[in-house]
Amino acid sequence: MKQRILVIGAGFGGMWSALSATRLFDIHGHNDVDVTVLAPQAELRVRPRFYEPNAHQLAAPIGELFDAVGVKFIKGAAETIDVEQKRVGYIDAQGEKQVCIYDKLVLATGSRLALPDTPGVAEYAFDVDQIEQAIRLEAHLKSLVNQPQSQARNTVVVAGGGFTGIETATEMPTRLRDILGEGADIDVIIVDRGDKVGGSMGPEIAEKIAEASEETGVKWQLKASVVAVDENGVTLSDGRRIDAKTVIWTTGVRASSLTEQIPAERDHLGRLHVDAHLQVIGQPDIFATGDVAYAASDDIGNHALMTCQHAIVLGRHAGNNVAAQILGVDPTPYSQPKYVTCLDLGAWGAVYTEGWDRQVKLTRQEGKSLKTQINTVWIYPPAADRKSAWAAADPLIPIA
């Protein structure tokens, strides 16, 4: 009987796992393994772009690509993982409970914003974590034009001044003016616990964030946190009130809760500890990749972050190594010592940095050109033909 690799999730980690597993089987002329992806949609949802407008366009179909390389696809959402019996329970497209059996499992179910229990957040705050939420925010922004003119209508509060908060906020003045008119008196305010604009990102990049905030008109409320949200705004930890019809929550991402069903060590974000081959430690038949994996990215103590940059490379390694285990060939240890960031700063441009200390290498329009290239080309799925898909899925291709 054919062996079965089940990949749960069709994001960056899952898609690249499936491609790299089929690649290695092809190289070894081995066609006795089923590689199946289980996910709610046969599409790659391009999460790094969800702070942009037109969120409904930010998903790329991958059904043809999977057909081209012989990956089977099951449309459904996994609910249970029985490690002893090697069974995954899922809800299929018709809403029925089903079961899928595996020999080897690759968990690639990503992460989610875990909203805090701060009063009003669940009811009134928006976010840009999943495509549905980004579409909901967009519909809300467009509806503002039908509300009576007021400062609250023209004000957006972004809770959290990290990567997502900064990209969302600096893009917002342009988005709001497109909706409310060029002359609209707009306020975009980031609320952050830190004491320096962009301080959590590192000193060199923080200077650029401050410059871009100034130019785009984004304000920061520092040393503060949002303690309550209501229909008309937020209350801050120091008692101050900001009237705003739009509040966007950006902090508190956690690994998919399916990780909790695997008896293994997890980090404070819920990610499974994996070895250099991305096998979950203590679970020889389970690999974890992308945002659910806590993986050392070099030998000097750094670990992969919950980023697309890491998820793509982790995916290529996890798929390759699960296939290598079945084939009995040498796995390829995961290593990604180069760390870069490319932070979109709205109309100012973007800032590109290298190194864990984020040394600034490109700014403004030069940075923006790179960001556009990354966001519209590099992170998209390869063409739906075997040759290009497998060439792109090689875990040893150099990392830019």
Ligand SMILES: Cc1cc2nc3c(=O)[nH]c(=O)nc-3n(C[C@H](O)[C@H](O)[C@H](O)COP(=O)(O)OP(=O)(O)OC[C@H]3O[C@@H](n4cnc5c(N)ncnc54)[C@H](O)[C@@H]3O)c2cc1C
């Ligand atoms: C607004 C925003 C901006 C970002 N910007 C950047 C950036 O500039 N650079 C960067 O590197 N990273 C960025 N990221 C992070 C990046 O998007 C994630 O790290 C990346 O998407 C992780 O890939 P993944 O495959 O692990 O998870 P995901 O992309 O989340 O994919 C998870 C997959 O699992 C599926 N899934 C989930 N639950 C189940 C289930 N129960 N059953 C079956 N399938 C399931 C989902 O449908 C999806 O197919 C950003 C994220 C956000 C939200």
